[in-house]
Amino acid sequence: MYSRIAGTGSCLPKRVVTNDELSKTVDTSDEWIATRTGIRQRHVAGEGETTVSLSKEAALRAMSAAGVSPDDIDLIVLGTTTPNLIFPSSACLLQAELGIAGCPAFDVNAACSGFIYAMTVADNFIRSGSVKTALVVGAETLTRMIDWTDRGTCVLFGDGAGAVVLKADNETGILSTHLHADGSKKELLWNPVGVSEGFKPEEENAGVRVLMTGNEVFKHAVKALDSVVEEALEANGLDRHEIDWLIPHQANLRIIEATAKRLDMPMDRVIVTVDKHGNTSSGSVPLALDEAVQSGKVQRGQLLLLEAFGGGFTWGSVLLRY
Template structure:
């Protein structure tokens, strides 16, 4: 039996779009809210601004606008989409899913709808799932969205987390194409023991026997998350490239989750990859969890960096602890 790594993909990414709210929360604004400084934030995170959704605007609203941006830019039809996958940790409701809200708002007549909870790795998980659904023959056209309103679950009195998070959404269309597929190789993994280092309380307030704090807001042990992210990517990236039969020299762009610049710098240093060949969305959008990677891709496309035929490595990592990577040929 063939392993997933040796199954020829039949799926192609054909369009991409994004949306961020208008309101900007700058480092100067945060200086007036908590004990911090622009210099400290930029040095530690690479973030200068983040976007904040209004009180009456939610994740589904941002997702819909990202899809509309994609449709307007690429003149694609979504009427025949047969599956909607939304990666989010901040759904409007526990249910109905954001995917169902998007289906209704966009008037897509007949599509499956599923939310994916994989924190900052969610968009890459969703892309890989879309590839599997199409390659297997179960679906032909999948709408993949990563969207968050993290400002609604951020404690703005906690200077260790409020400097990081912002709101935004990105969308991609994945369609059946046996002749020009996008997907070359993928890998996903998890370490549930590390969930205690990055969480948001919900129905339960205990994890691995430990009583949690946070009252529904994000709680993060930054030092442990940093170590987990760097060690995971340092281990998994060379392994993935070897399994794909490629070297890092053949990689045009590396698009990791834009958690903060220091993680990316540390990973690039360890694997010997140039920072100037990475795409980063957090400088002006903040850490938008599942949306950072599609935002970075769309920025790279608009700035003329990302071109058809480029070999691109996407790598998401986050709370769970989960990670997911996808090696693709850029086909948009």
């Protein structure tokens, strides 16, 4: 039994912030940002736009594309690091917004790998036979925890949500998923505020913001993504040249290009949205996937490799026949 992607959907906040706009408030420029990251603009959530509201619109579009109703959904898994509330989970809030009652609904927090982790969880539910139709969402409003005076991080992130409907299928779908984590590297990419440890304003790094050691993250990301790609191919007895599309986490164009080079894959077979979306964390991969589907690039029967790397560190891949 496989998990087949029956429909995709996405939603982006209305407000677009360009690099030129950022250069008016922080010491940067369009050229500086674009050269180092490939980012030209990002969407920023405004009043009334939340992780749940963006998730709802993305979910409704995915459900419409899949031809399913709220009554058909057996499971909701939402990948996010920016939930509306500490509890209830954003998945439960989304469940209520969609008018779905009774099925399990929960969040997965794996930073930028959140959607890959969430897909893996849903896939295992479907493979076990306990679920037939699952709604999987990756969504963030990460700009609400950005230090807008730190040009090393504020230029990178954006908001958005993407969703897929997975349905049980005995012929095609997700071939394998591969997840990893290394908590010993936490302080290379993290947010130092939590509930249990509390808020300590006397500490230098206190505050709800993203802290990152960019060069170290880059090195670890390229190595980890190379490894997890090889792991996916080896597990399925496939050659890298058999992959039709690479759909990577949209963190940095240089990381995407490095991964494609190691795969010996031309960039015209790589889905790139980082220039328009920035790094939307858990929303990144499903946003890129939906754009690829809506544009007609991704066609039924093609082999797709989805991969992501994020704070934790966490990383993973999903190899699937679309």
